[in-house]
Amino acid sequence: MAVTLGSERLLESGLLDGARIGLVSNPASVDRAFRHVADRIAGLPGGTLAALFGPQHGFHADVQDNMVETPHARHPRLGVPLYSLYSDTREPTAAMLDGLDLLVIDLQDVGTRVYTYVYTMANCLRAARSHGVRVVVCDRPNPIGGETVEGPVLDPAFASFVGQFPIPLRHGMTIGELARLFNEEFGIGAELEVCELRGWTRAHYQDEACAPWVMPSPNLPTLDSALVYPGMVLLEGTTLSEGRGTTRPFELAGAPGIDPEALAGALNALDLPGVHFRPAGFEPTFQKHAGRTCGGCQIHVTDRRAFRPVLTATAVIRACRAAAPDAFAWREPPYEYEQERMPMDILSGSEALRRSLDAGRAAADIAAGWEPAVAAFEPIRRRYLLY
Numbered sequence: 001m002a003v004t005l006g007s008e009r010l011l012e013s014g015l016l017d018g019a020r021i022g023l024v025s026n027p028a029s030v031d032r033a034f035r036h037v038a039d040r041i042a043g044l045p046g047g048t049l050a051a052l053f054g055p056q057h058g059f060h061a062d063v064q065d066n067m068v069e070t071p072h073a074r075h076p077r078l079g080v081p082l083y084s085l086y087s088d089t090r091e092p093t094a095a096m097l098d099g100l101d102l103l104v105i106d107l108q109d110v111g112t113r114v115y116t117y118v119y120t121m122a123n124c125l126r127a128a129r130s131h132g133v134r135v136v137v138c139d140r141p142n143p144i145g146g147e148t149v150e151g152p153v154l155d156p157a158f159a160s161f162v163g164q165f166p167i168p169l170r171h172g173m174t175i176g177e178l179a180r181l182f183n184e185e186f187g188i189g190a191e192l193e194v195c196e197l198r199g200w201t202r203a204h205y206q207d208e209a210c211a212p213w214v215m216p217s218p219n220l221p222t223l224d225s226a227l228v229y230p231g232m233v234l235l236e237g238t239t240l241s242e243g244r245g246t247t248r249p250f251e252l253a254g255a256p257g258i259d260p261e262a263l264a265g266a267l268n269a270l271d272l273p274g275v276h277f278r279p280a281g282f283e284p285t286f287q288k289h290a291g292r293t294c295g296g297c298q299i300h301v302t303d304r305r306a307f308r309p310v311l312t313a314t315a316v317i318r319a320c321r322a323a324a325p326d327a328f329a330w331r332e333p334p335y336e337y338e339q340e341r342m343p344m345d346i347l348s349g350s351e352a353l354r355r356s357l358d359a360g361r362a363a364a365d366i367a368a369g370w371e372p373a374v375a376a377f378e379p380i381r382r383r384y385l386l387y
Contacts, residue, residue, distance in 0.1 A: 094131055246282050
């Protein structure tokens with residue numbers, strides 16, 4: 001059964017009538033007919049689209065590099081200001097919000113704590129509270145389902161723009177549910193309304209919900225890449241390639257000097273749930289090891305409900321390090337806007353994962369260590385679930 005998206009329900013609700021509207025969106029902000037929410041709002045007789053805001057990678061999601069800021073502009077066709085919230089400011093300013101009655105947020109999250117769009121949303125909630133602007137968040141399916149929660153919970157001492165709040169790496173919530181969690185549990189206190197989905201259940205992955213997949217950022221081109229992303233994003237904190245610069249980002253992993261057959265054999269011998277590792281060679285065209293042949297593996301998810309991406313990535317890092325110690329190192333700062341902390345600690349949420357891997361602990365033992373914090377998060381999470 002196809003879901004009705006939050007944006008579709010908003011457009012039918014009358015909430016936009018008579019309002020001057022600011023919209024936070026990017027190319028993935030489409031309805032089931034692939035019509036962009038900006039065009040839908042601009043075509044409404046009762047409301048006025050007054051400003052557009054884009055998250056990291058830009059309103060058009062065309063900015064490739066992870067830390068390149070995008071400039072403000074004007075939308076050439078719609079004729080409204082187009083503000084970048086990954087620029088000289090990551091939060092809408094008073095001038096940007098001036099004259100707006102309503103700030104609509106319609107962004108596709110990917111179910112992972114390390115994804116800046118949800119923190120752009122949090123920053124918008126803060127700014128809207130400060131300047132008396134109402135906020136509507138249009139809910140979208142969590143593309144990797146809303147049942148499984150996995151991975152280390154962020155230590156608030158390691159908060160950053162890729163992790164503002166103490167939630168697990170795979171959080172199992174929709175962006176609307178996260179908006180409620182951030183706003184209420186973590187005390188933002190904006191005037192918030194969530195336009196809920198209709199017809200979505202927590203067991204639904206994006207394709208099962210018959211919701212369109214438009215890549216929300218340049219290196220998440222497919223649902224397959226989103227499935228592995230909650231764990232494989234951790235490789236950004238190492239000198240291993242996470243497949244950026246290839247056609248299968250986050251599904252490919254490796255580095256020059258690694259024997260693909262030996263690596264895949266060692267990983268398959270672990271019998272991790274829902275996954276098979278295929279020996280692979282690849283040559284990134286940009287970022288780490290650009291133009292060099294990397295030995296490694298491709299991650300093939302064979303049972304996505306059994307698959308545990310964070311456990312899997314932990315095992316991949318450990319196995320790559322063992323296969324070619326000279327090819328492995330922890331990446332040095334900076335990462336995003338963080339200038340001092342180790343990127344792996346920012347990504348994982350504390351020093352614990354890096355130190356455990358340095359100590360040679362097995363992936364399964366490391367995973368057991370984050371379970372108490374996940375269990376403690378569960379009752380908090382349940383208070384904000386909508387489905």
